[in-house]
Amino acid sequence: MPTVVRHATTMSSSDIPTAAAERRQGLFLVSGAVLLFSLSPVLSRWALAGVGPYEATFWRLFVAGVAVLAAARVCEQKLPSGRALGKFALFGLVAALHFGFYIASLQFTTIAHSLALVYTAPVFVAIFGWFTGGEQLSARKWLGIAIVVVGVAVLTGFAFSVRTTGSDAPVDSRMLLGDLLALGSAVTFAIYSLAGRSQRSAYGLFAYAGTVYATAALWTLPAALLTWSTGGYTGPVVASLLALALLPLGIGHTLYNAALRRTSATIVNVVATQELTLGILWGALLFGEMPTSAGLAGVGLTFLGILLVIL
DSSP: OOOOOOOOOOOOGGGHHHHHHHHHHHHHHHHHHHHHHTTHHHHHHHHHTTSOHHHHHHHHHHHHHHHHHHHHHHTTOOOOOTTHHHHHHHHHHHHHHHHHHHHHHTTTSOHHHHHHHHTTHHHHHHHHHHHTTSOOOOHHHHHHHHHHHHHHHHHHHSSOEEEETTEEEEOOHHHHHHHHHHHHHHHHHHHHHHHHHHHHTTSOHHHHHHHHHHHHHHHHHHHHHHTOOTTOOOHHHHHHHHHHIIIIIIIHHHHHHHHHTTSOHHHHHHHHTHHHHHHHHHHHHHHOOEEOHHHHHHHHHHHHHHHHHHO
């Protein structure tokens, strides 16, 4: 799941050729990021075949943290120290909850449900920003929020079923639990996005992200140790954990933030929503999770509402 960021850009006529090239580079970078992001639920499912959600979350954050902090060291970026570490401990806790809720949700609900609900994070960012007085919500955004609420209601309660290979299982308490975990992931990501904005200008990208991932890994370590899966670390599971850490989080996150420095944040955020589309396709191709027409309606409503909020 990408960070929600907004910025404004200005240009003169002499900047147009350079700006156009930057925009193309930005689109290329965010397209690569989205492709990597969309692998996250698939890799999580494969990892969860051998380890529990706490272990999967720990290893994802730990490996990504080490890799990104190494990049910060190579780039000679200043790392947080002293009192700043207290703030980063809180950022890490929220990030740990975000990733933990997300990975856990995939044990109980479908990829389509999980991604659609996690992608409501921009809606929560807008609402929290409005509530704290830092952002004004236009009528279009309020409409988008209302549509998202309807879409979530359709997803979580109104005559939805998922066709898995050989069965047609209706929504039950297990799926609803997964949906609630996915919503928890969206809310905690929104809090993390708002809380960390001020620090992103004080630290380089690698230093900031690497410290957050590393502290988040420390938060998840006790739960991972208490639920350790002896014998679960087969070759495919270990490969899935490493790929989960390095591809969607380590490389994907970096590409996404690089795109934000080259083109409009609105364009980047809109392209990033295609993680939802690709994720559903991967779920259908690899796990046979074919949503019904009612399910697609819920996803479509949620997707439309999200676009109205971030545009």
